[in-house]
Amino acid sequence: MSSPSTKSASRRSAPPVLTEAExxxxxxxxxxxxxxxxxxxxxxxxxxxxxxxxxxALDDPSAGDFLQVRPTGSKDVLSFGPSEVTLTKPARGTTVAPGGSARTRPESAPAPSNRKDNTVTQPSTLPSTPAPAPASLAPVADDTKPxxxxxxxxxxPAVRKAKVAEVTVTLTGTxxxxxxxxVVNGKKRSVKGLAVSSAAVAQTAKILHPEVEEVVAGIxxxxxxxxxxxxxxxxxELEAARKLLEELGD
Incomplete structure (x- = not known):
């Protein structure tokens, strides 16, 4: 068991969240x-x-999740805030707590013993009356067994429902x-202000729904x-400029 002083030293050595210098x-x-x-x-x-x-990449800090990070082994770029990442690599056998602090994984406690004391206490004195002799030596069937x-x-086993992340796609036109x-995946903005062509928008609207196609067609x-x-x-304006140029040329 670690002492309070050891825990305090662990907190002091834990890396902080991303600072302005970082x-x-x-x-x-x-x-x-x-x-x-x-x-x-x-x-x-x-x-x-x-x-x-x-x-x-780094976006505007006023956006909140302004750090654009590509996780190792993934091709997607996701948005994160300064409290969700740290520059300090966690040691083996430790996990990174919120704010970048490191904590050691607790060891599993030994399972409690379920064995009971089976000691049999014998009586201090034997009964004075002898047991009666059996009437017959032939075996008797025991019909009293339960x-x-x-x-x-x-x-x-209970079936746990998988948590499905919500994805929100917003299309904006002028x-x-x-x-x-x-595109917002759960709480993370995966795509922000990506430009698309009018032809791609019209083709997508036809596939989605007639009402969507009607609205997009109007825009x-x-x-x-x-x-x-x-x-x-x-x-x-071009015609007027040409006319004025001809007059100046004469």
Whole structure:
């Protein structure tokens, strides 16, 4: 059993959450083209505690989860906050607690003994009356034996329902014909502001549902009209500029 002083020393030696200096160090290494290695703490959602990954980009800190990290062995880039990763590699046999602190895995306690004391106490004196002699030496059948107990059927193990992560896909369009998509996997924003073409949006809307196709078609039609009006305006300005140039040439 560890003493209070040992526990206090363990807390003092535990690595803190990412500080401003560590974030600046990560930014410098990214600028040099060297993605730094980090390890996930227990606060990380969707990634095993103690697993490693590489920081590939830093977003605006006001977004909350602004560290873009690619876990080891994965091709996906996920967003994490400064309390979910640490620059300190956890030692073997330890796990990383929230905030980056290391803790030792507890050893399993020995199972309690279920054996009972089977000591038999004999009487201090023997009975004074002798046992009566048997009337017959022939064996007598014992009909008083209890019937064997019927074994109870074993209970079926409880089935745990698997937790399914929720995925939210948001498609955003403007009257200028610009489209972006955002994907949130559970609590993590996996994709943020990814630009997609109008043709891809129209094709996807046809596959999803007629109502979705109708809404997207209306937005595309409005964007088409706005672009046609812009082209007409630019053509008129170009024609006026050519006319003025001809007048200046004379």
């Amino acid at each position: 974030l600046a160090r990560i930014a410098d290494e990214l600028a040099d083209g060297k993605p730094p290695m980090v390890w996930f703490t227990a606060a990380a959602v969707g990634v095993a505690e103690g697993k490693s990954g590489k920081v590939v 019937a064997p107990a019927t074994p109870r059927p074993a209970k079926a 009257t200028d014909g610009e489209w972006t998509v955002d 595309l039609e409005a964007a088409r009209g706005a672009q046609q009006a812009k082209v007409a305006q630019l053509q008129a």
